[in-house]
Amino acid sequence: MKIIKVKDLGFKYAGTDFYAIRGVNLEIDEGEFVVLAGKSGCGKTTLLRCLNGLIPHFYEGEFEGRVLIDGVDTRECPPHILSQKAGMVFQNPDNQLFALSVEADIAFPLENLGLPREEIRDRVEWALKLLGIEELRKRSPFELSAGQKQKVAIASVLAMKPKILLLDEPTSSLDPVSAKNLIDAIIDLNRRHGLTILISEHRLTHLIPHADKLAIMDGGRIIYFDDPRRILKEDVLMYGISIPRVVEVAREMRRIGGCIPFRDIPLSVEEFISGLKGALR
Amino acid sequence: MIRFESVEYVYPNGVKALDGIDLEIRDGEIVAIMGENGAGKTTLIKHLNGLLKPVKGRVLIDGVDTRNVTVASLSKKVGIVFQNPDDMFFSESVWEEVAFALRNFGYDEEVVRRRVENAINFMDLAGYADKSPFTLSGGEKKRLALAIVLAWSPDIIALDEPTIGQDMLQKEKLLQVIKLLNSQGKTVIISSHDVEFIADLKPRIVLMKRGRVVADGDAEEIFLNEELLRSCNLLPPQLITLSKRLDFIGIKPRLYPPRELAAEIMTRFRR
Missing domain, CATH: 3.40.50.300 (P-loop containing nucleotide triphosphate hydrolases)
Structure with missing residues (x-):
């Protein structure tokens, strides 16, 4: 669908x-x-x-x-x-966080929806667990690292149960x-x-x-x-995209060798190595 | 020449951001200050022009x-481009913004005009000369911040996290600018955790953690040490990781540029 x-x-x-x-x-x-x-x-x-x-x-x-x-x-x-x-998370989590604790931040939009207290508690719990940040629940969002803040921002969006x-x-x-x-x-x-x-x-x-x-x-x-x-x-570098370096290497191999030992362009180091090993067999 | 001698800095809230920094940067060097968020990179950069002064x-x-000197007098020698350029703009137009510092330094109008034009052309901002800095996109603002510093041409240029939010084309431009400045004999200091960008630049790397320098060496040496990188919340560039796994075709771990690595692999296939 x-x-x-x-x-x-x-x-x-x-x-x-x-x-x-x-x-x-x-x-x-x-x-x-x-x-x-x-x-x-x-x-x-x-x-x-x-x-x-x-x-x-x-x-x-x-x-x-x-x-x-x-x-x-x-x-x-x-x-x-x-x-x-459809929930949205932005570049800068500071713009999305404001409450005194992580829990309160996640609960805030749910309270706005007028959900029953138990439902709010369950959803906060669920969202904390989903992002693996249960231990941060009582902390102030502002003393967290940038990465932790971003996880809290995602959790608070997910608590709305968007698809x-x-x-x-x-x-x-x-x-x-x-x-x-x-x-x-x-x-x-x-x-x-x-x-x-x-x-x-x-x-x-x-x-x-x-x-x-x-x-x-x-x-x-x-x-x-x-x-x-x-x-x-294809060559998509003109669109300002930083493609993985392994893709650059594979494309360059094809350019200088006429063909490459890969069937598919490898998107990760793992795929690159297994492609190369397959070709040597 | 830049010398940090046992520098300590404590913010008013009690956070010790620099904890005994000893560092020497010679004229004409390119140095990347790397480390996780909060390692002290920006604090170190703010010490270069006296914005912050050591507690010890x-x-x-x-x-x-x-x-012993003012920020104004140091600024002629040291230009800093900050991570969030919004903090530094206040003029009505891009042109005026670039001209402001030059006029402050007392250059006459003809020199100001020439330098402003050069700087905004060089940073591809000529089409925006009359626009307000605040109407620019994030990437354009970053280019303007760099144009301002280029215009007064200080001997030492420090860039604080210059690649954040930048696309590949802007990063390539930035790489060219850094290499050009360096070829003019300027010292360039970059704080960054963008390992792929720094891998392209291959500078000397000073690795920081919790306000201390934990390693200082050339890019290849530092990037090959995965354990050290991870302890600073960094990851090796992807081609280091790849080259480490290519021993089965006799390739030694190194910081290869993509083309060179591709050529190395292909010669082994032709045999």
């Missing part, structure tokens, strides 16, 4: 004279893991804002086309209802180990809990081997939307 | 103790 349907979508922010995105068509299946890439200013953030209803409900401008999230037209559905279908998780460059300010931990947690949400994931990132190394689809945007449009193995066979 | 020990810039 297509949980996200975008038809001829365009948006021009009020006060600007160009469309940030235009002619965007996109269909995503429930449970898919989609990575959104492209250079700065290509429209990634605007597209994500359209998917959780921040556009057109919060940002003013000219909206065209249609976005259906789990069958609901975003123009006809208020953001607080949409956030129970879709949208993430806008969530690891960009994290050091490599924290970034990888966060990505592992996001992959786990997809694999074990069936969440549909749409994540925009510049650093693709740890993400791309797990992606079902890669979407590349340029100039407000989606240029590619396919299995990353198929896309990365 | 001292920092010498070309022999001058930073405690």
